[in-house]
């Protein structure tokens with residue numbers, strides 16, 4: 001254990017706590033990147049600079065845990081753990097996602113069929129609350145805060161430190177891409193894997209009616225003779241390989257970041273799927289961080305004007321969770337009424353209940369459907385995002401709140417435990433210095 005690293009963490013956390021205690025009125029978090037996808041109102045809030053809380057404090061290889069500051073990106077944490085032959089149990093696939101952001105924002109990835117969601121892999125948190133105190137919580141210590149933090153979106157306080165579980169990994173991954181024509185057969189295969197895992201990572205992509213590709217990934221120590229790992233970090237695109245190959249090999253590093261180079265397939269929205277653009281951007285700039293910057297700039301004046309040159313569209317960028325038994329029906333409805341393709345399909349188990357702001361059934365696996373695109377629309381703005389909410393509710397599911405939400409307040413609190421939330425809000429932020437959950441995630445304040 002490096003005492004120096006812990007002392008440095010405490011110094012940084014104390015500095016942030018002092019800034020919080022020393023300011024008054026409404027507060028917002030200032031951090032270098034964000035994966036939020038909803039319009040945010042300019043507010044008179046003072047901003048707390050959290051960027052400095054981005055260090056890995058300690059990797060305990062024997063206990064297989066990492067102690068990290070809340071604003072540390074998964075990219076930096078993975079760089080620190082791989083030399084130990086370890087990786088976080090669940091690694092959200094966009095490099096700029098931070099450990100605190102994924103813990104509060106509901107994180108998922110292809111190992112979730114074994115370990116659940118990101119917050120299921122968290123063991124302890126230091127939460128900086130509105131009056132500048134830092135509260136340590138875990139399943140044993142202040143459990144109501146620990147179980148109330150996921151899906152709170154910084155409205156109760158900020159994760160200054162996170163202790164999370166690590167798993168052993170091998171240097172390489174062998175991938176099998178299996179075609180399915182029927183969704184029922186695909187979800188049955190995923191259900192069986194959730195019950196008795198026979199691989200290390202599992203996900204699928206829906207390309208079109210009758211065209212699903214299930215990817216099973218196995219950790220391997222060495223590559224077969226005369227085999228080189230594939231490289232999708234520049235001219236070639238990982239998502240296209242799913243339709244072209246039945247087997248593939250990647251380094252574990254490139255497997256964990258396979259979706260970041262093309263933001264799944266969303267790089268097409270900024271023309272980065274075109275070879276000349278890829279050649280120009282090069283490996284370093286072909287990443288979700290670059291595309292986010294371009295997307296945010298395109299919403300600013302005068303680029304905003306370009307929008308009037310093309311047909312009216314509505315941005316539908318969502319991740320929704322549906323009990324596996326309802327997954328095929330949900331997808332059929334989604335295809336008929338919204339029709340975005342491709343769709344990312346990621347199964348996950350629910351190893352424990354009790355997360356008051358994101359309570360899920362524990363007797364069934366779920367399917368996370370991720371879809372991110374513009375829908376041509378002659379409907380009132382928000383129509384398609386509201387339709388997503390209706391479909392999710394209609395199939396007994398839950399929607400993560402990182403993007404656009406159209407619920408009215410009473411409908412919102414039917415999905416999230418208002419009483420538990422208000423009790424925590426009274427304890428952590430009685431003066432309402434942080435915007436409330438509904439205010440923040442629906443009203444964009």
Ligand SMILES: Cc1cc2nc3c(=O)[nH]c(=O)nc-3n(C[C@H](O)[C@H](O)[C@H](O)COP(=O)(O)OP(=O)(O)OC[C@H]3O[C@@H](n4cnc5c(N)ncnc54)[C@H](O)[C@@H]3O)c2cc1C
Pocket residue numbers: 029031033034035036037070071092093096097098099100101102104105106107108109153154155157158159160317319370372402
């Ligand atoms: C296209 C797209 C695809 C996505 N796919 C996935 C996916 O497959 N897997 C997945 O896991 N996630 C996915 N996400 C969602 C993403 O994980 C969440 O939005 C997550 O919250 C982002 O974390 P961040 O660190 O970027 O935080 P931000 O986007 O900066 O913040 C998210 C929210 O959390 C709050 N917050 C940030 N840090 C902290 C902290 N330390 N303490 C308390 N509150 C904090 C912020 O105030 C904000 O309200 C996707 C998002 C997008 C846009």
